[in-house]
Amino acid sequence: QKEVEQDPGPLSVPEGAIVSLNCTYSNSAFQYFMWYRQYSRKGPELLMYTYSSGNKEDGRFTAQVDKSSKYISLFIRDSQPSDSATYLCAMSSSGGSYIPTFGRGTSLIVHP
Amino acid sequence: DGGITQSPKYLFRKEGQNVTLSCEQNLNHDAMYWYRQDPGQGLRLIYYSQIVNDFQKGDIAEGYSVSREKKESFPLTVTSAQKNPTAFYLCASTYLGMQFFGPGTRLTVL
DSSP states (O other): OOSEEOOOOOEEEETTOOEEEEEEEOOTTOOEEEEEEEOTTSOOEEEEEEESSEEEEETTEEEEEETTTTEEEEEESSOOGGGOEEEEEEEEOGGGTTOOEEOOOEEEEEEO | OOOEEEEOSEEEEOTTOOEEEEEEEOSOOSEEEEEEEETTTEEEEEEEEEETTEEEEOTTOTTEEEOOSBTTBOOEEEOTTOSOOOEEEEEEEEETTEEEEOOOEEEEEO
16 A cells, blocks of 8 residues: 555546545655645646645645645645646655655646 | 746757756745646646755656755756657745745647
8 A cells, every 4th residue: 555645647627626636645644745836847736735634724725634634635625727737735744854745646637 | 027938938858868958946945846747747847946956756766866056946858768858847945834836848849
C-alpha cells in the first residue's frame, strides 16, 4: 500500500461545477496537509495548507482534513477552464523532518 | 519579490556530460530540496539539505550530486552516471511544514 493514494483521473467537468479531489493516507503521524496546483511544464503552486484536522476556505477553494479516516479533500466551487491543471496532495510530519509525501496528482479538465 | 529561481529553464545534455542545475532562494528558508518529475510517476526526492554544509540522499540519489555552501543556493549536478536523466527537475524550500517550489528545469539528453 502506498503511503498516499490519489486517483490520477483525468477528471472532466463542465464549467461551473463543484469539483471534489481526494487523497487517502496510511501514516497517522502526518500533521501538515497541502494541496498544490500544477500547470503543464510549470512548478507546483501551493494552494492550501492545513495543520491537523478541520476545514480551511480560501475563495473558491475549501480544504478538509479528516484525520480519523485518514482522508483529505479539496473542493473547488464554480470551476473555471483556468482551473484545468494537475492537483497534488502532500502531507508531512515534524517527526519526518517535514519532508512531504506526495500523491501522484489528479488531472482536472474543466470544459467550457 | 521573494521566491525560488531555477536556471536554465531548458537544458540539453550530450551523452557522457555532467550538467549543473541552479537553484536560488531569497526566502531565508533553511531547508532545500531537489525533486525529479516524470510523467505518471509523481515527484521523487533526489537530495535535501536542512542546513548549510549538510545534505542527505533522497530516494533516487544515484547519479546526482549536490552542494550547499550558502543558505540561498542548492545546485544539483546530473552526472554521466545517471542513466536516464531526461526529466523535469524541481527545486523547493520548506518553512513550517509548507513547501514552496521553483519553476523547474527541463533536462533533455540528446
